[in-house]
């Protein structure tokens with residue numbers, strides 16, 4: 190049985206973006222409203238400092254907003270952290286959890302990522318749960334096992350009742366300009382689909398699986414056409430409206 194999934198393209202601005210970056214958002218909104226209607230849902234995950242501007246400026250063009258991380262708790266003495274409820278309060282609808290940069294920089298475990306995804310769902314957000322292998326794990330033929338373990342540990346049971354999104358981001362492809370072969374992307378996404386369907390039964394075939402890692406205007410058309418690639422999570426190329434629009438239009 191094949192399920193039609195509407196694609197989603199999300200831009201992860203990471204720790205890039207001052208108020209000046211909102212010019213790019215204005216430019217993107219202009220392209221989205223004057224050009225052909227996008228075939229993908231468009232989400233931007235800016236730094237939290239400009240989240241509410243993205244919510245408001247993006248609304249006219251149908252651009253949705255997301256956070257880049259959230260805490261596992263709803264509130265409390267956690268200096269510097271942001272809860273899922275706060276992101277929702279600012280107008281976000283999505284939140285990235287378990288990005289490899291946070292797993293690496295902050296030692297986040299699958300269990301913590303799972304708790305964050307659960308907190309996101311509890312606050313009414315759709316978590317974008319990231320998984321992906323290192324280069325040495327791929328070289329030693331372990332990529333699918335590593336990703337399978339991350340999926341098992343990072344997706345909360347609540348995903349059977351609520352929307353979650355998976356983002357497959359091979360760590361060695363992030364910010365490097367390198368991407369897996371189309372065959373490797375295809376077999377990893379098929380393996381992820383199989384795991385989702387085995388665990389979540391009829392819900393599994395409808396869960397979006399995004400590809401991320403050096404997704405660019407030059408390779409977007411080919412990668413986004415792969416079966417079980419239901420959109421993309423874009424870093425560097427989401428910072429320039431023209432590049433991001435080209436990727437959105439490649440769907």
Ligand SMILES: O=C(CO)COP(=O)(O)O
Nearest residue numbers: 201363364402403424425
């Ligand atoms: O980490 C990414 C998105 O979350 C991918 O980043 P790049 O597109 O810059 O490789």
